Amino acid sequence: MNELARMTAVKKSYDGKKQVLSGLDFSISLGETALIHGTSGCGKSTFLNIVGLLDSYSDGEYTFNGIPIIPKKLNSYYKQRAMDIGFVFQNYSLIDSISVRENILMPYLYNNQYIDKTVMINMDKLLEEFNIAELKNTKTSLLSGGERQRVAIIRAMIKNPKLIxxxxPTGNLDETNSRLVFNAFKKIAERGTAVVAVTHNKHLSLGLGRTYTLEEGELRLC
Ligand SMILES: Nc1ncnc2c1ncn2[C@@H]1O[C@H](COP(=O)(O)OP(=O)(O)OP(=O)(O)O)[C@@H](O)[C@H]1O
Ligand SMILES: [Mg+2]
Structure with missing residues (x-):
């Protein structure tokens, strides 16, 4: 498999205080999944933000898609962030007053980018795949939590990113909806996208990849 991201001995501390990450090693390939567990405050979001080029690290090395990521130059990776990475959060981050379709197309509307036929076809395919095709023109405020999260996942997928x-992502969902969301992630990985997901729910699995616990600033295989 094609390696997409690799971290070696990555350290992170905020404002020079206590180290949150203390020499973490991690790698993921296209089509692979990584599930991260860990107690509250152990550094899971910190780790994800670094993987997603949203935050810098203090020491070590990080290579994303063949590019060595230099912490001081984080702002220069906006293209990778916009094109290669899709983000899904616990609170969905959708706009309630507009339709499912408009939310999904937001990454294009936001950047004033032309939406061609391929984008629309891709959207319809994803809506079908995640069983919410009939909700395409529905106002987002009328959706259930599980439906909302699937919309958020499709929005993250619409530009065919290399990494999700x-x-x-299931923090606000019941067991049934959590499974639907995780099944969606499995499908995403099967399409060749890498998925890194943090969850408190130990019953959920992504099936295709590794599960880690983040502990004492390092990732340990479960
Ligand atoms: N911007 C920041 N400035 C200073 N400290 C921070 C910042 N962000 C996180 N921290 C601290 O770093 C540690 C790890 O936080 P992080 O949010 O990564 O944990 P987490 O594992 O995601 O927790 P949770 O499961 O509650 O979401 C915590 O002690 C937190 O207080
Ligand atoms: Mg967190």
């Missing part, structure tokens, strides 16, 4: 990052 999900921080507690």
């Amino acid at each position: 990052i999900a921080d507690e």
